[in-house]
Amino acid sequence: MRFRFCGDADCPDWVLAEINSLSRLSSIKLKLLAQVVADSWLDVKGLNIEKVRKLLSDSKLDNTGDLKATIACINFILNSAVRHGCDESALASELQQLGLPQEHSQALRRVYVDRQDTLTKQLRSQSLRINRLQGVQVLESPVPGFIYLELTIQEKQERILIKKTQAINLLKNLKSIELNLNSLQTN
Structure with a gap:
């Protein structure tokens, strides 16, 4: 299948595998984690891993590897959706098609809508810059x-x-x- 948030291409296999990890989180924790990941794009220091660990201390993620893979998956989804100018309803629908529960898809959609303009500006400022x-x-x-x-x-x-x-x-x-x-x- 082709997905708009992936630039009308197939979704990478590793993202499909990580959808299961995202599903194990509550929709509220997923939204908070997505907000932290999105905000890390704008922060010079990057992602505050301690804040993420504290946020997910009681989650069902097994180990640090699962945590990092989950962060990478959220980062990919948001980055790819912004890069390809995906519509918010299409993003939520396609995440559900991949097996993410509706509440989780809506949580990611809300973060995407709230941060879309700032993330787009951030990507534009970084694009096509090898040597200034x-x-x-x-x-x-x-x-x-x-x-x-x-x-x-x-x-x-x-x-x-x-x-x-x-x-x-x-x-x-x-x-x-x-x-x-x-x-x-x-x-």
């Missing part, structure tokens, strides 16, 4: 018809020799990309 470009300068070249582009990436400067026509085309393409990205952000 810090600066660009255009310098004259001694070779006629060519220019130097001096790029500053991670405090290093690199010079690239390109034709002036290539630089004009590059600028035109980058402006077009910027317009497309801005239109996507407003949607």
Whole structure:
């Protein structure tokens, strides 16, 4: 089967296996755990594992491995749903199709709805960033018809020799990309 929260792909087998662990928690504990996991995306320190252990101290999870797998499953569900822009009702319905009880699906749906905007902003701020470009300068070249582009990436400067026509085309393409990205952000 294909699931919208997985980008119209099959759900990973390990997530299917962890649905059983999620079902063993109460829906209230699942909601609280999902809130802690979602909030950890925004916290620089990351997930507070002690807070999670305290929260789930009386749960039916057997060991630390189950706890970590459950956290990873919730993280995957929320991350994937946000990344693929899944509708809240589709998320709840698909989680039920995977075997999660209705109360649990609704608890995850509520966390998803409450945190969707902030999680989307967080994912956008992290996406497509391998090395952040810090600066660009255009310098004259001694070779006629060519220019130097001096790029500053991670405090290093690199010079690239390109034709002036290539630089004009590059600028035109980058402006077009910027317009497309801005239109996507407003949607």
